[in-house]
Amino acid sequence: MRRFGILLGAVLAAPALAAELPGPVVDDDYMATPQTEVALGQLLFYDPILSGNRNIACASCHHPRFGTSDGLSLGLGEGGIGLGPERVLDPANTPEERIARNAPALWNLGATEFTVMFHDGRIEADPSRPGGLRTPMDEDMTRGFSGVLSAQSMFPVLSPDEMAGHYGENEVSKLVRSGKITGDGGAWDAISKRVAGIAEYRAMFDAAYPEIAQGRAIAFTDISNAIAAFIAFEWRSDDSAFDAYLRGEAALSAEAQAGLELFYGEAGCADCHAGAFQTDHGFHAMAVPQIGPGKKARFEDDFRDLGRARVTGHDEDRYRFRTPSLRNVALTAPYGHDGAFRDLAAFVASHAAGTGPEGYDRAQAVLPELPGETDWIVLDDPAQSGEIAAAYEGPGRALDAGEVAALVAFLDALTGETAAEGRLGVPEAVPSGLPVDK
Amino acid sequence: MLRVLLVAALPGAALAGPAFIPGEIPDHVYDGGWEHFVGGGVAVFDCSGDGLPEIFAAGGENPAALFLNASEAPGGALRFVASDLAPIDHVVGAYPLDIDSDGRLDLAVLRVGPNLLLKGGPDCAFTDATADWGLATDDRWTTAFSATWEPGQDWPTLAFGNYVDRNDPEGPFEACDVNQLYRPGPEGYGAAKLLDPGFCPLSILFADWRRRGRADLWLSNDRHYYVRGGYEQMYRPDEDRFLGEADGWDKVSIWGMGIAARDLNADGRPEVMLTSMGDQLLRFATETGYRTAGYETGATAHRPYDDSDGRPSTGWHAAFGDVDNDGHEDIFIAKGNVDQMPDLAFHDPNNLLMGQADGSFVEAGGEAGIGTKNRSRGAALADLNGDGLLDLVVMNRRAPMELWQNATGDTGHWVAVDPRQTGANSQAVGAWVELRAGAFSEVQERTVGGGHAGGSAVPMHFGLGAEAAPEVRVVWPDGSATDWQAVPLDAATVITRDE
Numbered sequence: 044m045r046r047f048g049i050l051l052g053a054v055l056a057a058p059a060l061a062a063e064l065p066g067p068v069v070d071d072d073y074m075a076t077p078q079t080e081v082a083l084g085q086l087l088f089y090d091p092i093l094s095g096n097r098n099i100a101c102a103s104c105h106h107p108r109f110g111t112s113d114g115l116s117l118g119l120g121e122g123g124i125g126l127g128p129e130r131v132l133d134p135a136n137t138p139e140e141r142i143a144r145n146a147p148a149l150w151n152l153g154a155t156e157f158t159v160m161f162h163d164g165r166i167e168a169d170p171s172r173p174g175g176l177r178t179p180m181d182e183d184m185t186r187g188f189s190g191v192l193s194a195q196s197m198f199p200v201l202s203p204d205e206m207a208g209h210y211g212e213n214e215v216s217k218l219v220r221s222g223k224i225t226g227d228g229g230a231w232d233a234i235s236k237r238v239a240g241i242a243e244y245r246a247m248f249d250a251a252y253p254e255i256a257q258g259r260a261i262a263f264t265d266i267s268n269a270i271a272a273f274i275a276f277e278w279r280s281d282d283s284a285f286d287a288y289l290r291g292e293a294a295l296s297a298e299a300q301a302g303l304e305l306f307y308g309e310a311g312c313a314d315c316h317a318g319a320f321q322t323d324h325g326f327h328a329m330a331v332p333q334i335g336p337g338k339k340a341r342f343e344d345d346f347r348d349l350g351r352a353r354v355t356g357h358d359e360d361r362y363r364f365r366t367p368s369l370r371n372v373a374l375t376a377p378y379g380h381d382g383a384f385r386d387l388a389a390f391v392a393s394h395a396a397g398t399g400p401e402g403y404d405r406a407q408a409v410l411p412e413l414p415g416e417t418d419w420i421v422l423d424d425p426a427q428s429g430e431i432a433a434a435y436e437g438p439g440r441a442l443d444a445g446e447v448a449a450l451v452a453f454l455d456a457l458t459g460e461t462a463a464e465g466r467l468g469v470p471e472a473v474p475s476g477l478p479v480d481k
Numbered sequence: 482m483l484r485v486l487l488v489a490a491l492p493g494a495a496l497a498g499p500a501f502i503p504g505e506i507p508d509h510v511y512d513g514g515w516e517h518f519v520g521g522g523v524a525v526f527d528c529s530g531d532g533l534p535e536i537f538a539a540g541g542e543n544p545a546a547l548f549l550n551a552s553e554a555p556g557g558a559l560r561f562v563a564s565d566l567a568p569i570d571h572v573v574g575a576y577p578l579d580i581d582s583d584g585r586l587d588l589a590v591l592r593v594g595p596n597l598l599l600k601g602g603p604d605c606a607f608t609d610a611t612a613d614w615g616l617a618t619d620d621r622w623t624t625a626f627s628a629t630w631e632p633g634q635d636w637p638t639l640a641f642g643n644y645v646d647r648n649d650p651e652g653p654f655e656a657c658d659v660n661q662l663y664r665p666g667p668e669g670y671g672a673a674k675l676l677d678p679g680f681c682p683l684s685i686l687f688a689d690w691r692r693r694g695r696a697d698l699w700l701s702n703d704r705h706y707y708v709r710g711g712y713e714q715m716y717r718p719d720e721d722r723f724l725g726e727a728d729g730w731d732k733v734s735i736w737g738m739g740i741a742a743r744d745l746n747a748d749g750r751p752e753v754m755l756t757s758m759g760d761q762l763l764r765f766a767t768e769t770g771y772r773t774a775g776y777e778t779g780a781t782a783h784r785p786y787d788d789s790d791g792r793p794s795t796g797w798h799a800a801f802g803d804v805d806n807d808g809h810e811d812i813f814i815a816k817g818n819v820d821q822m823p824d825l826a827f828h829d830p831n832n833l834l835m836g837q838a839d840g841s842f843v844e845a846g847g848e849a850g851i852g853t854k855n856r857s858r859g860a861a862l863a864d865l866n867g868d869g870l871l872d873l874v875v876m877n878r879r880a881p882m883e884l885w886q887n888a889t890g891d892t893g894h895w896v897a898v899d900p901r902q903t904g905a906n907s908q909a910v911g912a913w914v915e916l917r918a919g920a921f922s923e924v925q926e927r928t929v930g931g932g933h934a935g936g937s938a939v940p941m942h943f944g945l946g947a948e949a950a951p952e953v954r955v956v957w958p959d960g961s962a963t964d965w966q967a968v969p970l971d972a973a974t975v976i977t978r979d980e
Contacts, residue, residue, distance in 0.1 A: 178823075179792075179823035179824070179827075180821060180823055180827070181827040182827075198823070201823065210654040210655070210708055211651060211652070211654040211655065217654065220654065220705070221515055221518075221653060222515075222818075222819040222820040222821050222822045223515060223820070223821065224821040225821060229821075340758065340759065340792075340793055340824040340825065341824075342735075342736050342757070342758045342793075343759050343760075343793065349791065353791040354791050354792075355788070355789075355790070356784065356785055356787075356789055356791040356792075357788055358788075360791075
């Protein structure tokens with residue numbers, strides 16, 4: 044085994060790679076995941092009880108059938124029925140807008156190097172801030188979460204479009220819209236009380252957290268900690284062909300090998316997609332065409348998504364988005380922060396060359412029917428699309444068809460079986476008795 | 482050559498930017514639950530009779546406070562001391578005005594619960610005159626106030642703007658309460674006339690927007706709670722109706738939090754600054770209606786200007802005033818997150834938009850030292866130490882209030898004009914003060930209302946830049962006018978109308 048590895052290494056050394064290959068992924072790269080927490084987190088992740096109207100679970104947008112995403116460019120949260128590309132409008136509760144961004148996959152988020160969450164990194168580890176974290180709640184952020192992933196899991200439940208629901212629909216949506224989030228009687232408290240009202244959950248919290256068994260009330264941080272443990276355990280993905288290759292256990296197919304050489308070589312992909320998970324966790328403007336409603340508050344009437352600049356307030360961060368990990372990328376179509384491309388090869392070609400909105404084929408988008416949609420407003424506006432194109436900071440290298448195919452073959456080699464299938468899988472039922480999306 | 486040099490050496494050339502230094506005031510915080518997410522107004526007015534204004538500050542769940550002005554005039558360090566005001570809780574804000582025309586300023590106090598009319602006495606003593614004056618109160622959540630003297634009336638017509646109807650079981654969204662208009666009668670005010678529909682106003686202002694000789698009531702409404710179907714309202718009291726499209730009133734929907742009015746282009750019609758979430762709206766009055774200023778005017782103040790956060794801002798109190806006396810009106814805007822609205826900036830610096838010669842505005846809050854990032858609410862721009870420079874008081878939710886002394890160098894000339902009447906309406910509310918000085922001219926209307934939950938009753942301040950020969954004319958509330966008369970430069974002048 045060891046000998047084989049050394050041998051392989053010698054063979055590989057032949058092509059001069061611009062970037063160094065990462066070392067293999069090891070157990071120490073990940074956070075610990077106690078099984079009592081994982082088991083609890085699994086049920087919470089699939090349980091619509093966490094949504095204001097009790098109709099949407101985390102899994103509604105992060106489902107293993109769609110590579111822990113939803114198969115859509117831009118999903119429908121509140122006001123949608125069904126899963127993945129079959130998701131349609133609820134005629135009784137039509138949403139005003141699509142979710143502004145593509146639902147990212149959840150692979151390897153238990154690896155401790157993932158400290159920047161969301162396409163714009165609006166939750167990130169930041170030792171200079173109280174609590175060691177920058178979140179949209181700043182110093183009002185509740186304490187008691189286990190890490191960045193847990194803190195992140197506290198936010199989907201607050202989003203009216205994702206899980207909370209709108210206006211006066213339910214007690215959670217009312218609290219959120221009124222600006223009452225933390226503390227007694229805040230939105231997180233209201234959801235925790237719902238969960239605490241279910242005996243089966245209470246028993247599982249007692250088992251997972253000794254303090255709760257001793258009488259402390261269930262807090263939302265306990266819920267999010269359990270979900271984080273589940274995500275970390277369930278979707279750890281480090282058994283792909285590429286992992287076997289890094290461990291010196293097996294060679295890649297010839298085409299994937301050619302792709303690897305491009306990726307870590309001439310094509311310059313690893314400048315940003317660095318490390319064992321193919322991300323520098325940094326932000327770059329890649330001129331992905333902007334579709335959909337844009338990232339904005341209800342009172343804003345533009346359709347822009349300025350990306351990182353919305354978080355930092357720095358103009359130079361306009362249209363920058365976080366470099367995503369490319370693990371299992373073959374399973375997570377569509378691509379880009381707004382899912383503008385259903386086809387991986389098309390994305391890679393445009394991405395490497397920086398063609399941006401120019402020549403973008405709208406048939407690449409996967410969008411559920413939504414009357415009165417405003418999907419193409421930015422694309423149709425030469426000024427805004429021009430700004431996006433001009434911001435491009437990528438390699439700017441037109442790839443030929445063979446190079447694209449090789450890169451896609453390499454990306455295919457990043458798929459890991461165990462996580463793709465799931466370890467615990469989708470539960471048959473959840474303690475609330477609400478329906479589970481299978 | 483000589484001429485150029487001369488101009489540069491004159492005051493008003495604004496060599497130095499605006500600068501403020503902290504003044505001394507006891508710790509006071511506006512705080513409380515959801516009902517005090519909004520409010521937090523200050524009333525600025527002289528109740529001690531020494532010519533320097535005091536500050537009445539709402540407290541929400543903390544008792545309201547009255548701070549007495551102990552600064553040395555003119556120009557001494559700002560210093561305010563506590564008074565022994567009897568505790569009043571759940572105060573949202575307050576407006577000073579002389580309700581009974583006895584020559585002393587009274588206070589209309591807005592509360593979560595019954596409102597109060599406090600009658601001003603000597604040495605800042607106040608007595609509750611709500612019942613004496615016949616105001617029938619109730620348990621509403623009042624967030625806005627304005628007053629006008631209707632023609633022929635000795636007592637003001639009072640308007641109270643009410644926010645969400647807390648008793649609506651379907652609320653709080655789409656559950657705006659009605660607003661109330663109180664007209665004086667032989668037995669006092671009595672019961673209110675309801676202004677229906679209400680769209681959750683956070684600021685209302687009687688002003689003669691159309692220069693027809695009578696005030697209309699602008700209600701700036703918060704879409705956050707009316708959600709849909711509402712808009713900014715303009716109520717015409719003498720016709721008992723809301724204006725509509727036929728009157729040139731366009732039904733704009735904003736997250737209205739505060740109103741400031743000032744004529745910026747010497748056409749006699751006041752422009753209006755409306756605070757909101759995201760873009761703040763400076764609207765220019767035209768012959769046919771209002772036009773919102775574009776980004777190039779530089780007054781949208783839509784996100785923190787210190788590059789610390791890309792999320793949009795939340796605006797509250799707005800005030801016009803010429804902070805450096807360069808002859809161009811500036812704008813102060815109080816900013817701050819409602820409480821925990823994660824889509825909006827949490828550390829939202831207050832703005833000081835400096836008016837430029839070309840009519841645009843340039844942000845100077847940071848350099849001026851007043852760009853603090855608390856959850857600011859009410860505020861006042863007023864000369865607190867008699868030196869002709871507008872000082873600043875800012876009320877914060879969940880943080881101590883701030884007092885700022887204007888220490889700007891190289892300022893221009895100024896005058897302050899205080900129109901008075903000897904009979905009813907002692908402060909001449911509804912009067913227009915017209916000022917001309919060389920190439921400079923400006924008109925200002927004396928009003929009660931607007932801002933966010935608080936107002937000032939102080940002499941009307943004009944910055945003149947280099948102009949040194951000011952003349953003033955007052956158009957009294959009944960339309961009669963004084964002649965143009967010279968007024969002393971760099972000084973305050975009381976102009977009294979005899980019966």
